[in-house]
Amino acid sequence: MKFFADTAVVAEIAELDRYGLLDGVTTNPSLIAKSGRDFKEVIAEICAMISGPVSAEVAAMQFDGMVAEGEHLARIAGNVVIKLPLTLDGLRACRHFSGKGIKTNVTLCFSANQALLAAKAGATYVSPFVGRLDDIAIDGMDLIRDIRQIYDNYGFATQILAASVRNANHVRWAALAGADVATVPASVIKGLASHVLTDKGLEQFARDWAATGQSIL
Numbered sequence: 001m002k003f004f005a006d007t008a009v010v011a012e013i014a015e016l017d018r019y020g021l022l023d024g025v026t027t028n029p030s031l032i033a034k035s036g037r038d039f040k041e042v043i044a045e046i047c048a049m050i051s052g053p054v055s056a057e058v059a060a061m062q063f064d065g066m067v068a069e070g071e072h073l074a075r076i077a078g079n080v081v082i083k084l085p086l087t088l089d090g091l092r093a094c095r096h097f098s099g100k101g102i103k104t105n106v107t108l109c110f111s112a113n114q115a116l117l118a119a120k121a122g123a124t125y126v127s128p129f130v131g132r133l134d135d136i137a138i139d140g141m142d143l144i145r146d147i148r149q150i151y152d153n154y155g156f157a158t159q160i161l162a163a164s165v166r167n168a169n170h171v172r173w174a175a176l177a178g179a180d181v182a183t184v185p186a187s188v189i190k191g192l193a194s195h196v197l198t199d200k201g202l203e204q205f206a207r208d209w210a211a212t213g214q215s216i217l
Contacts, residue, residue, distance in 0.1 A: 001175045004161070004183040008035040008042050010049070012186035017050055024052035026105070026127075026163070026183040028083070029059065040076060047077035055105045055125075057083035058093075066093035074102050081105045081124060086114045091121040098122030105161065112146040119156035125181065130174065131164030140164070141173045148178035168192055 002023035005016050008031040016022040025046050032039045043056045056076070058069040066089060070082040074097075081103040084090040094104045098121065105125040106118040110133060118126040128147060130140025140162075147160050159180035165171060168191060174182045 002181040026055040094121040119158040125161040127163040129164035144177035
């Protein structure tokens with residue numbers, strides 16, 4: 001499974017990239033607002049840092065505005081992915097961009113039927129929001145499994161990008177359910193490497209090595 005960092009904080013992206021754990025980045029208007037920076041400037045900086053896909057979301061709600069904004073964003077860098085809402089206008093815009101070979105991420109997906117439409121529109125990625133479904137007592141991973149089965153049934157190339165991922169369990173469950181990508185906060189990605197038994201083992205190894213009085217170098 002690929003890992004995308006769900007952040008607009010450039011320092012977090014740079015750190016994850018140094019670890020070799022990063023396959024791409026997703027942003028949204030809320031993340032940009034939290035960064036306090038200029039949207040297009042942030043997208044350009046991220047695209048220059050990593051070679052993977054970087055999702056940049058349109059603000060328009062109607063087709064013509066989505067196309068105008070999306071084409072403007074696509075000119076920032078070759079690895080920009082145009083992020084579109086899962087509405088009829090968004091699906092129409094998705095078809096427009098996919099026809100031009102521009103990658104898209106259809107976001108705010110909450111049903112298998114919506115995901116089916118996104119695939120038929122030629123979306124590169126569809127983003128089901130598992131955490132927000134959990135918030136209303138619906139198992140978000142059931143949606144991932146349903147989309148996986150539908151896409152496999154018909155050979156759709158659209159990749160399932162598990163979004164609204166909030167913890168390590170979400171990452172594990174999304175991987176087991178067959179998500180192609182998980183877009184995850186930087187803190188959660190780094191936390192995946194942690195385990196109390198790993199820490200205890202390293203402490204024991206360090207004590208035993210110190211007792212030998214040896215040096216590797």
